[in-house]
Amino acid sequence: MISLPRLYAILDSSCFSSPEDLFRAAEELFTAGVALIQYRNKSADAQVVLDQARELRRRLQARAPAPGIPKPTLIMNDRSDLCLAAEFDGVHVGQDDLLPESARKIIGPGRWLGVSTHNSQQVIEAGQSSADYVAIGPVFATGSKANPDPVIGLPGVRQARELTRKPLVAIGGITRENCRSVIEAGADSVAVISDLLRDPRKSAEEFLRILR
């Protein structure tokens, strides 16, 4: 069973005005000690996604981690093929992507597989799959996802916790203000897009302090 860090940072290309800005944010998260980072790009062509993912990895590999902090685990959103091609550490699939077992076939046994879920039935199914972690959400209202599923609230996190023993990631509208309550509801980790954007290093440090 994998061990999830409390903070799971998601870098969504649509939130940055250039790839360079995204790479810089990644470096700041790295400096803050963020141990798990997802690269999410819903709009670019596959080759552009691959090139950016490789550059992201190269930038983070080139930096020496702070003492006691490992290199971040890098997760590719949606695409198992690009996860392999970019030599990422894992892939995250949603309900509209490859089924978990199909993604697993591509990435093999060693890389991480995460699965997004939005209701009890999906949590149960993901829990029975070869996923390494199950993500549940949106916990709160979010502006970072097109056509989000209904908000599940903290009761939804509690329910998901009862339905699977796999490591549980909560996502959607999670901020420094509410993240503690999400962990207390049973999540092992919180995935965050927007509340890391403004000053990535400072916000990540604050998240990590609050979640310690």
Ligand code: TZP
């Ligand atoms: N899946 C469910 S909510 C969400 C995704 C990708 C977006 C989370 O972004 P934010 O800005 O942290 O609410």
Ligand code: MG
């Ligand atoms: Mg997806």
